[in-house]
Amino acid sequence: MVRSQCSRLSGLRDDEGCSAVPMFAKAAAAGDVIKAVYNQVETIAQGNLSSTDVLAAKNKLKAERLVSVESSGGFLDEIGSQAPVAGSYAPPSTVVL
Numbered sequence: 001m002v003r004s005q006c007s008r009l010s011g012l013r014d015d016e017g018c019s020a021v022p023m024f025a026k027a028a029a030a031g032d033v034i035k036a037v038y039n040q041v042e043t044i045a046q047g048n049l050s051s052t053d054v055l056a057a058k059n060k061l062k063a064e065r066l067v068s069v070e071s072s073g074g075f076l077d078e079i080g081s082q083a084p085v086a087g088s089y090a091p092p093s094t095v096v097l
Contacts, residue, residue: 065092 025033043049068074069092079089 068092 023030023033023037069078078092082089
């Protein structure tokens, strides 16, 4: 199973819309991990997601967003991101629906 062969997998996106999926895997498993990531990205790009998958992703994103401001560093990052753009601060609990 590919999941057990990959010790870390995450997604990144920059302001220009470029995406990346960095991974850490054992050399022997890297090819299988890359194929699995490619297949997942292709599935998403083609819109082949179930409503259950979409709901689970939304819930995970909401939870991560709320947890991110629990530390003082995350909280200050949040204020620093919002204040210059919006001129005020709105806690994630009021924004995340």
